[in-house]
Amino acid sequence: MTDTETPQTGVQPAALPAPDPWGTPLPVHDTKAAGTPARVRFACYYEAHLTQLIRHLMRQGAAPHEAADAAQVAFTEAFLMWQSIEHPAAWLRKVAFRAYLRQSPRDEITDTPPERPGGPCPLHAVELKEEEQRVYAALAMLPAAQRQALAWSLDGFTASEIATELGTSPQAVRQNLSRARSRLKTLLGLPDGGTH
Amino acid sequence: MTHLDSDAALDALLGAADSAVLHTLDQSVNIDGGRAAIFATVTSDERLGTQDASTAGYAPGQHSLSIVAEVISNFGDPSLLSEEVTDPALGSADFVVSSTRSNLLSGAYPVLNAQLERVLGLLEEIAETLARMEVWLIDRGFGVQERVELQAARNTVIFLHGGLSHRVLDRGAVSQGLREAKRSLDEVDQLVRSSPVEVGLTFVFIPGMRSALEGLVALGPLIRRLFSTDDDNTRVPAPTW
Numbered sequence: 001m002t003d004t005e006t007p008q009t010g011v012q013p014a015a016l017p018a019p020d021p022w023g024t025p026l027p028v029h030d031t032k033a034a035g036t037p038a039r040v041r042f043a044c045y046y047e048a049h050l051t052q053l054i055r056h057l058m059r060q061g062a063a064p065h066e067a068a069d070a071a072q073v074a075f076t077e078a079f080l081m082w083q084s085i086e087h088p089a090a091w092l093r094k095v096a097f098r099a100y101l102r103q104s105p106r107d108e109i110t111d112t113p114p115e116r117p118g119g120p121c122p123l124h125a126v127e128l129k130e131e132e133q134r135v136y137a138a139l140a141m142l143p144a145a146q147r148q149a150l151a152w153s154l155d156g157f158t159a160s161e162i163a164t165e166l167g168t169s170p171q172a173v174r175q176n177l178s179r180a181r182s183r184l185k186t187l188l189g190l191p192d193g194g195t196h
Numbered sequence: 197m198t199h200l201d202s203d204a205a206l207d208a209l210l211g212a213a214d215s216a217v218l219h220t221l222d223q224s225v226n227i228d229g230g231r232a233a234i235f236a237t238v239t240s241d242e243r244l245g246t247q248d249a250s251t252a253g254y255a256p257g258q259h260s261l262s263i264v265a266e267v268i269s270n271f272g273d274p275s276l277l278s279e280e281v282t283d284p285a286l287g288s289a290d291f292v293v294s295s296t297r298s299n300l301l302s303g304a305y306p307v308l309n310a311q312l313e314r315v316l317g318l319l320e321e322i323a324e325t326l327a328r329m330e331v332w333l334i335d336r337g338f339g340v341q342e343r344v345e346l347q348a349a350r351n352t353v354i355f356l357h358g359g360l361s362h363r364v365l366d367r368g369a370v371s372q373g374l375r376e377a378k379r380s381l382d383e384v385d386q387l388v389r390s391s392p393v394e395v396g397l398t399f400v401f402i403p404g405m406r407s408a409l410e411g412l413v414a415l416g417p418l419i420r421r422l423f424s425t426d427d428d429n430t431r432v433p434a435p436t437w
Contacts, residue, residue, distance in 0.1 A: 039235075040359050046231050051221040058217060068225070076234045128220060135213035154214060181206060188209060190202045 042082045046075055052155070053092055059151040061140040062100050064128075070100035090165045093152065138187040146180035149173050312360065315418050319357040322377075322411040326350035329404040333388075342387045349380035349408075367423040374419070378412050381405065 050071060057067035074096035078085060085091045128136065139147060152162040159173040166173070185191065330346050356373045385405055388397070 040355070043231055046234070047227050050227065050230065051218055051225055054221055054225070055214065055217050059214075064221070064224075072230055072233070075230075079234050129216060132213045132216045132220075135209055136217070154210065181203070184210075185202055185206055188206065190205050190209075 042079055045088060049089070049092070050075065053096055056093055056151050056155055057096055057100050058136060059139050059154065060097065060100070060144075060147050066100060067096075070096045073099040089155070090157070090161070093155070094165060097148075135188065138184055141187055142180050142183055146176045146183065149176035150180040150184075153177055312422060315415060315422060316357055316360060318411055318415055318418070319353050319360070322408050323350055323353045323357065325404050325408050325411070326353065329384075329401065329408070332400045332404070338388065338391065342384055342391075345380045345384045345387065349377045349384070352377040352380065367419065370419050374412055374415055378409065381408055381412070 053071040053074065054064065054067040057070055058064060062070065071092075074092045077095055078088060078092055082088075139150070142150065148166065149162060152165070153159075157165070159170045159177070162168075162173045163170040326346060326349055330343060330350065333343050333346060352373050356370060356377075360370065388401060
């Protein structure tokens with residue numbers, strides 16, 4: 001999908017009559033699913049957290065539409081097992097990051113965007129201002145492990161939580177965070193007072 | 197610049213960029229479309245039958261407080277919540293109603309058809325009646341049990357309002373919710389009438405209870421009509437706009 005393409009969805013205002021994808025009941029493999037309450041919870045969670053998940057991936061170097069595609073894939077997977085996910089914030093970040101890594105590189109896309117499990121990319125055109133581009137470009141220049149630790153940290157996860165989710169040690173996370181900050185200061189033209 | 201200064205400057209840069217990016221994304225993302233696409237990906241063989249949907253484990257009367265709390269926690273702008281909340285339970289419920297109302301007014305959701313608007317209006321009115329009755333119960337010193345039952349009824353009504361306005365409830369769930377709300381109100385009625393507390397029921401309690409029960413009864417045919425145009429009779433039809 002190009003940056004200017006309008007996503008095709010089932011609830012476009014011009015569609016008359018539009019199908020009602022909202023009415024689809026929950027999957028059967030959720031045994032408590034009579035679950036319209038679960039649907040409401042999912043719908044509200046999606047609304048409140050989609051953009052944060054997209055931003056999380058952008059911090060790790062994804063372009064806005066790559067991030068949006070991956071976030072959409074993660075939410076689609078989450079929907080199928082919503083009741084069994086204990087910590088959706090961490091779960092979605094891990095799954096979305098994997099989905100992002102699995103994506104074809106953008107420069108291979110020509111006319112038609114690839115089919116994604118979550119349907120069309122939910123993002124319209126995004127234009128970041130110069131300062132945001134500068135900061136996010138600096139983030140993209142960090143080594144992957146440092147970038148990942150910082151992205152999780154900026155979302156409020158502690159070093160211990162990040163270590164648990166990423167399968168590493170808190171010490172390694174703290175070291176990556178410290179090095180990431182030091183490197184970022186250099187990249188952004190701030191004086192580095194030394195590592196923490 | 198000291199080490200601490202540069203740390204603060206870095207935090208400020210990251211924070212400002214993060215906020216700006218989030219704001220830009222908020223302006224650009226098609227929440228309704230993306231969510232609809234997800235729901236549409238669930239294939240027909242994964243669906244529950246209507247009968248199952250109306251009976252299998254759905255008990256808003258038991259779970260409504262936690263549902264409302266979670267809905268609220270994920271609903272949107274916390275500053276709006278803080279403006280509304282005085283009592284956590286009452287305030288969170290108020291917030292759901294005000295949010296859905298403002299969504300309708302602001303056009304954040306497509307214009308709903310007249311039948312659905314009528315249902316939503318009636319649910320809102322019932323919720324307000326139950327809120328007044330709850331204040332009355334508190335003023336008269338009634339116990340926790342009566343208030344919990346009344347809150348359960350009210351939260352179920354609010355849950356139905358929010359679910360219908362977002363078109364995420366099927367007919368079975370709505371019917372079940374109405375039954376649960378009525379059951380809770382019957383329970384409150386029985387508890388209050390058998391209470392040793394000397395109170396006058398005439399001016400607030402009886403009219404409020406009658407109004408709420410009549411409203412729930414009136415919703416039955418409205419809900420049937422609302423779903424009647426749908427092919428499989430289980431979903432809120434697409435709104436006409």
